[in-house]
Amino acid sequence: MTRIAIVTGSSSGIGYETSLSLARNGFKTYATMRNLDKSKMINEIKDKEKLPIQILELDVDYEQSVNQTIKHIIDEEKKIDVLINNAGYDLAGSLEEISIDELKAQFETNFFGVVRAIKGVLPIMREQNYGIIVNVSSVGGKVGIPLNSAYIASKFAMEGLSDSIRPELQEFGIKVILIEPGVVRSSFFENVKMAKNFSPDSPYSSLTQKIFTGFTSSMGDTASSPKEVAQTILSAIIDDNKEIRYVVGKDANSILENRKNMSDKDFDGWMKESLIDQKGFVR
Ligand SMILES: NC(=O)c1ccc[n+]([C@@H]2O[C@H](COP(=O)([O-])OP(=O)(O)OC[C@H]3O[C@@H](n4cnc5c(N)ncnc54)[C@H](OP(=O)(O)O)[C@@H]3O)[C@@H](O)[C@H]2O)c1
Numbered sequence: 101m102t103r104i105a106i107v108t109g110s111s112s113g114i115g116y117e118t119s120l121s122l123a124r125n126g127f128k129t130y131a132t133m134r135n136l137d138k139s140k141m142i143n144e145i146k147d148k149e150k151l152p153i154q155i156l157e158l159d160v161d162y163e164q165s166v167n168q169t170i171k172h173i174i175d176e177e178k179k180i181d182v183l184i185n186n187a188g189y190d191l192a193g194s195l196e197e198i199s200i201d202e203l204k205a206q207f208e209t210n211f212f213g214v215v216r217a218i219k220g221v222l223p224i225m226r227e228q229n230y231g232i233i234v235n236v237s238s239v240g241g242k243v244g245i246p247l248n249s250a251y252i253a254s255k256f257a258m259e260g261l262s263d264s265i266r267p268e269l270q271e272f273g274i275k276v277i278l279i280e281p282g283v284v285r286s287s288f289f290e291n292v293k294m295a296k297n298f299s300p301d302s303p304y305s306s307l308t309q310k311i312f313t314g315f316t317s318s319m320g321d322t323a324s325s326p327k328e329v330a331q332t333i334l335s336a337i338i339d340d341n342k343e344i345r346y347v348v349g350k351d352a353n354s355i356l357e358n359r360k361n362m363s364d365k366d367f368d369g370w371m372k373e374s375l376i377d378q379k380g381f382v383r
Contacts, residue, residue, distance in 0.1 A: 102152070104177045105337075106130045106170070108160055108217060109187030111138035113286030114236060117330035118184055123151040125334060127182065130173050132158035134165075134187075160187045160213025170220035179228050182337055183221045185214040185258075186236040190288065191250040193295025194304040202295060203250050210254035215261070222274070231274040232337055235262050236329075239282045239352040243359055243371065247304065247311050266344070277336050278345045282352030282381065283315060283323040307376070314375040322382045324349040351381040 105122045109115035110131035119131035119142065131142055131153050139155045146153040158169040173180060191198065191206040218233060225231030240248065241255035259278060266276040298308070332348045347353050358370055373379045 103127045103181040104130070104173070104179055105182040105184065106132060106173060106180060106217075106221070107184040107186055108132050108158060108213070109134075110142065110155070111135060113288060114281075114284060114326045114329045114333075115184070115186040116142060117326040118186060118333050119153060120145060120151070121327075121330040121334045122182075122184075122337075123153045124149070125338075126152075128152040128154070128177070130154050130156055130169075132156050132169060134159035134161075160185075160216060161208050163216055166213075166216040166220050170217070174224050180221050180224050181230065182232045182234065183217055184234045184236065184333060185217055187213055188236065188254075190248065190292045191295065192247055192292050192308075193250075193298045194247055194302070194307075195249045197295040197297040197302060197304065198250055199295070199297065202293075206250040207254050207257070210251065211257045211261075214258055218265070222269075225274050226269075226272045229273040231269075231272075232342075233262075233269075233274065233276045234333055234336065235276065235278050236333075237262070237278045237280050239280050239347070239349075239355050241278070241280060243355060243367075245311075245371075245375070247308055263344075275342055276344075277342060279329065279333055279336065280345055280347045280352055280356070281324055281329050281332075282349035282355065283318050284326055284329055284349070285319060285323050286326045289315065289319075310376050310378070314378050317378060318351055318381060322349065322351040322354075322380065354382045 105127040107115050107119045110119040111133040119129050123129040136157050156169050159165040188210045191202055235258055237258050238255045240252045241259040245252055262276050262278050329348050332346050336346050359367055374381045
């Protein structure tokens with residue numbers, strides 16, 4: 101029986117590669133995106149390789165968009181095996197400069213968007229007594245990063261939600277998995293939204309500069325490619341002995357290893373040295 105997968109945010113990066121990887125491995129994949137004008141590349145590959153991909157519009161910020169698209173897929177397929185919650189972006193800036201509206205918008209996409217999609221698939225997954233929900237979190241779902249408090253809070257929320265619903269859904273055969281990449285070479289950093297109140301003469305501008313330089317320098321050896329994350333997602337889905345969390349990247353592994361082995365205070369110092377003093381996450 102063909103397995104049916106839905107991916108959010110398939111227009112670029114991890115979502116794009118995950119949609120292709122699932123389709124190349126036999127999943128009928130609904131590659132969803134909020135702006136269908138961005139579907140040209142995936143459409144071309146789909147046609148060239150004759151992949152089982154359907155591209156549909158889905159903006160995770162809107163309940164109607166999520167529900168309509170999921171209903172369309174259920175009407176067509178009568179089942180959904182896998183949901184990949186991938187859509188997301190980073191709102192950067194000091195907490196002082198981030199407005200409440202910007203913070204709410206960050207949660208609208210990164211947290212409530214995930215909730216909407218999960219609520220959309222749960223009735224059918226429960227009925228079919230099977231389902232895999234993959235939430236693309238981040239190493240930032242486990243550790244704080246300065247000037248990224250909004251993004252980090254949204255990923256911590258995703259982690260808490262995932263760990264809470266996993267036991268809730270176990271008896272219905274539904275698995276909930278978290279993917280925790282470090283820095284990934286996608287368009288993510290180009291798509292960062294800066295807090296509107298941030299300006300070059302902000303009191304946080306020197307720290308902002310250091311953080312951006314810290315991330316840019318870690319884009320070298322230690323960052324992963326979107327393909328590597330997509331490969332991890334595929335392996336996680338087909339893994340019979342599923343883990344709860346899959347960490348991707350040398351940087352993420354180093355950060356989480358240190359998080360486990362250090363006191364809170366020592367870890368704060370290590371993160372400062374890694375990012376602000378630019379010693380790197382892998383030393
Ligand atoms: N890159 C990293 O370093 C990194 C590290 C850890 C975790 N992640 C996570 O990985 C996921 C994918 O990011 P990426 O690296 O692939 O970045 P990306 O290339 O910027 O892709 C983000 C995707 O999310 C989509 N998106 C944003 N808001 C949306 C909305 N309201 N509804 C539907 N789609 C929306 C974007 O669509 P548009 O093209 O229309 O904007 C795009 O397809 C995110 O959840 C991110 O937090 C990334």
